[in-house]
Amino acid sequence: MSNKQVEVNIAGQSYRFAIAADNEAALLEAVALVDGQMTRLKGGVSSKGVERVAVMAAISIASDLLSLKRKQQEDGAIPVDAVRARIRELNERADEALRQYAHVGTNSPVPRN
Template identity: 35%
Template sequence: MKQIEVSIMGQSYLLGCPDGGEERLRQAVTQVDREMCAIRDSGKLKARERIAVLAALNLAYLLTDRPPAPAATQASAEGAAPPGAGLPPPEYIDNLIQRLDHALDNDGHLI
């Protein structure tokens, strides 16, 4: 297993990666970074952990809403998506933020 260094929202991470999976991992990191930066830039959240949880929820939502794509066409279809493309509507994001704030209200920790 190989290790690669990546940056998400300006923070460096050293991630384990199976041989031959570097490009897929870098694509995933780009998606997570784009999602987290979009949430941060909206100005509604400042805490990195809340941004990460909301980004994970948004990405999971997108995955459950998308029909499975054949492996050959998936890479070409995802290549040139503009930042923020495919995000849920702002009302959905606001609702998630409220639910997240409520869940974290007691001690600031999700788990």
């Protein structure tokens, strides 16, 4: 998969990203979020203060992300890996049950232990 050049504008500054074409929508969504936060925080800050505004925006976004993660944990959300492991375990048990009872409904004699 080849990379695509995407130029975006954040707080009046132009930035160029090389991304996979199928990631463009996610990049543009992230750019809009960062640009929105920086615009909101920037107010009357001079262009020399853009770095400070960028850090403040990053902290604000990170804080929101961490808050969402904490809420997800408090709500008892099950991690995807745990769900996958449980599904794998249930599939293995189902396969074993099918192997043990494969003879049911056939004319084969019932295996005895």
